[in-house]
Amino acid sequence: EYGDLDITINLSKPEKDPKAIAAAKNAPQAGYPKCMLCRECEGYAGRINFPARQNHRVIPVKINNTDWCFQYSPYVYYNEHxxxxxxxxxxxxxxxxxxxKLLDFVGQFPHYFVGSNADLPIVGGSILSHDHFQGGNYTFAMAKAPVEYPLMFAGFEDVSAGILKWPMSVIRLSAENPCRLIELADKILxxxxxxxxxxxxxxxxTEGEPHNTITPIARKRGDRCELDLVLRNNITTKEHPLGVFHPHAELHHIKKENIGLIEVMGLAVLPARLKTEMAQLKCAITENRDIRDDETLAKHADWVDEIKQKYSDINENNIEEILKDEIGLVFAKVLEHAGVFKRTEDGIAAFKRFAGSVK
Ligand SMILES: [Zn+2]
Known part of the structure; x- marks a missing residue:
């Protein structure tokens, strides 16, 4: 439905609890380097709880007349990350x-997209304490998604705008003049x-705690500049303690971490544990073994039951493909849960009401 979503597994990064990330935002930083993104990391030998970065190199860049640093990611989730x-x-x-800053960056590096994680816990990335963007030379499924419902903002007739056909709630703005995009994006924000x-x-x-923010992504498309504004809300309830617009509990067996910039764009970064769990699941399914008593695999049991009902013939030759497809479908649901306006008649109407309220 949403084009080809990408899936990767990060074998080196621990699966972070969204609550632990939130706590880290305001934790005092006395150490050296202050965080994994500080430029002092360049060439750092590492220590027991801090990875070595001896082969990192950082390139200084000016963005919007301020000093920024550019480096390639140690994780390489996609081309030139x-x-x-x-x-x-x-x-x-x-x-x-x-x-x-985002539009200035793509002006200087027109073959790269660049985006920022949101600035609130749960809906932000894994590092909130150091201002950073991520970019690269890669076309994500979201970049290929078309506008499904065009929008018009008064006074911005020269900016094309619309709601994207995407599981999350995205407004795409496009214009030749980046200043017009900045103007309108600021009003929307x-x-x-x-x-x-x-x-x-x-x-x-609620109780003085702000919930609404945006995950923004900028790119050049021919002569035009594009900004995708992904509307985010990090409210929690008793029923959904990790977030209402966050993957719900029934999907945590695959993904319970924050839905950050990379996921938003359509690349699932899944925890390392899934590599072994999927290998074990393959055997368990083809051998038709019950996994409800298996300490590690029990969390996948409901999902496996659904898969068994859906496919009449599961065997050693097709199980790998089936699991990959089904993980992709779970990931699409993960993104739908993170969408603030659902893709239903009511949800689209509510989305348009918000767009109409932008003054
Ligand atoms: Zn830092």
Whole structure:
């Protein structure tokens, strides 16, 4: 439905709990380097709880007249995966300047896309304490997704806008002049930060805690600049303690971590444990073994039952393909859960109401 989603497994990074990430945002930093993104990491030999970075090299770049650093990612999730980080250790923040910086970057590196994680826990990336972007030379499924519902913003008749055909809630803006995109994106951001729609369970804040933010992505398409604004909300409830717009418990056997920039764009970064679990599942399924009593595999049992019902013939030759397809379908659901406006009649109507409220 959403084109070809990509899947990868990070074998070197621990599966982080969204609550632990939130706690780290404000934790005092006394150490050296202050964090995994500080430029002091360049050439750092590492220590017991900090990876070695001897072969990292950092290139200074000017973005929006401020000092930033460019490096290729140690994880290489996709072609030329790069990280662009503030020369100063300061927390992630999404604001008007973020749009300026992203569009300035793609002006300088037109063959790269660049995006930022959101600046709130649960819906942000795994590092909130150091302002950074991620980019690269890769076309994600989201970049290929078409506009499904065109939008028009008063006073911005020169900017094409629309809701993307994507499981998450994305407004795409496109114009030749980046200044016009910055202007409109800022209006949308400010409106979204303060937007409440109880019928769609969108609350701008509860008990003084802000919930609304945006994951922005910029790219050049021919002569035009594009900004994708992914609307995010990090509210939690008793029923969904890790987040209402976050993969729900029934999907945690595959993905329970934050849905960050990379996932938003359609690349599932899955935890290392799945590599062994999938190998074990393959055997268990083809041998028709019950996994409900298996300590490691029991969490996949409901999913496996569904798979067994869906396919009449599962054997050693097709199990690998079936599991890959089914993980892809789970990932599509993960993204749907993270979407603030659902792709239903009511959800689309609520999305259009929000767009209409942008002044
Ligand atoms: Zn830092």
């Amino acid at each position: 790069c990280i662009v980080f503030n020369a100063k250790h300061m927390p992630m923040a999404i604001n008007r300047d973020t749009f300026k 400010v409106s979204w930060r303060g937007y409440t729609d109880e019928s769609a369970f969108i609350y701008a804040e």
